[in-house]
Amino acid sequence: MRAWLGARRSLCLIVSLSLLSAVAVSNRRATAAEPAFDVNVLDQEFAAAVRDNPRLRGAWIDLEYTPNADEALPGAFTIRRVLDSGHAAAQRVEIDRLLQTWMRGANYRVESRADRLYPFDRLLSELEFAVETDPALSGCQITGGFFAADPNEPGALNLVLRGRLARADQDVTIESLCGRLMRRNPVWIKPGTDQQGDRAAAPLVVAPKTNELAVVESSEANGRWFYAAGLREFWRMDYAGAARSFHQATLEWPRKLEYHYWWILSDLAQGRAQLARRRMDMVVRRFREEDFDHQSPEYRLVTRSLERVQGPLRQSLQRLEMQALFGGSQLGANY
Numbered sequence: 001m002r003a004w005l006g007a008r009r010s011l012c013l014i015v016s017l018s019l020l021s022a023v024a025v026s027n028r029r030a031t032a033a034e035p036a037f038d039v040n041v042l043d044q045e046f047a048a049a050v051r052d053n054p055r056l057r058g059a060w061i062d063l064e065y066t067p068n069a070d071e072a073l074p075g076a077f078t079i080r081r082v083l084d085s086g087h088a089a090a091q092r093v094e095i096d097r098l099l100q101t102w103m104r105g106a107n108y109r110v111e112s113r114a115d116r117l118y119p120f121d122r123l124l125s126e127l128e129f130a131v132e133t134d135p136a137l138s139g140c141q142i143t144g145g146f147f148a149a150d151p152n153e154p155g156a157l158n159l160v161l162r163g164r165l166a167r168a169d170q171d172v173t174i175e176s177l178c179g180r181l182m183r184r185n186p187v188w189i190k191p192g193t194d195q196q197g198d199r200a201a202a203p204l205v206v207a208p209k210t211n212e213l214a215v216v217e218s219s220e221a222n223g224r225w226f227y228a229a230g231l232r233e234f235w236r237m238d239y240a241g242a243a244r245s246f247h248q249a250t251l252e253w254p255r256k257l258e259y260h261y262w263w264i265l266s267d268l269a270q271g272r273a274q275l276a277r278r279r280m281d282m283v284v285r286r287f288r289e290e291d292f293d294h295q296s297p298e299y300r301l302v303t304r305s306l307e308r309v310q311g312p313l314r315q316s317l318q319r320l321e322m323q324a325l326f327g328g329s330q331l332g333a334n335y
Contacts, residue, residue: 039063
């Protein structure tokens with residue numbers, strides 16, 4: 001009897017151990033079937049990278065997880081990229097580096113043939129200059145931007161602009177301006193749209209957004225500081241530095257006419273005649289609306305500040321103003 005009871009206990013122990021082993025294997029399989037990486041966390045990591053990494057300016061990474069048909073095996077990640085057409089090769093290298101760091105050990109593949117290329121950097125350069133030369137956007141500046149997921153439309157992207165506004169109501173004007181620039185290039189227009197129709201209303205594949213543009217109140221004191229810095233740089237013949245300082249002065253105190261003229265003069269000193277011409281056109285349009293003429297105190301300050309500028313540079317500025325004024329402005333190039 002004792003021998004029989006001992007054999008029974010041994011048999012029960014073996015069965016119990018077998019059951020525990022089976023449960024453990026089953027648990028390991030269930031765990032293996034789940035993704036080892038949190039898709040939401042990865043999405044946040046990628047979004048932060050394209051927002052803050054200068055090498056990824058104008059790039060985006062779309063991540064999709066597909067479970068395996070065999071529930072005991074892990075699924076696979078599919079990576080799709082959006083790239084700046086002007087920096088695509090470098091961005092592919094940087095994205096590969098990030099994937100190797102963040103997804104080491106994961107089963108993933110990059111759909112290289114599905115890469116979408118947009119002229120991101122060129123668009124922002126065009127927008128930056130368009131804002132600088134638009135009289136309605138005086139005191140505004142575009143300094144950059146990044147792609148971000150559209151929270152209201154899964155799979156869609158927004159182009160979030162960075163910079164500053166002088167007034168809160170200028171955001172709509174900048175979004176509209178950015179949209180017009182994008183519609184000049186069919187790559188920004190949604191596929192299937194009639195390219196021969198009215199492009200002004202064509203839907204875009206990426207929507208421009210101004211929610212990160214900060215409203216910065218004008219400051220006369222800051223304007224004077226940057227103007228003085230610009231003069232020092234100009235007389236040292238650091239014309240590029242002077243142009244940056246005069247530009248900042250116009251942002252801080254947009255109404256000051258002489259800040260704009262010295263900015264234009266610095267462009268001319270660098271040989272950037274076309275750029276200076278467009279800025280002069282903007283200045284004339286804007287100040288015509290404010291009823292300045294060559295007898296205005298503001299304009300007399302310009303002529304007085306430019307007395308030291310002589311020779312070919314002064315003559316170039318005079319010709320530029322006359323060309324911009326042609327057509328009936330009250331301002332006169334008589335300094």
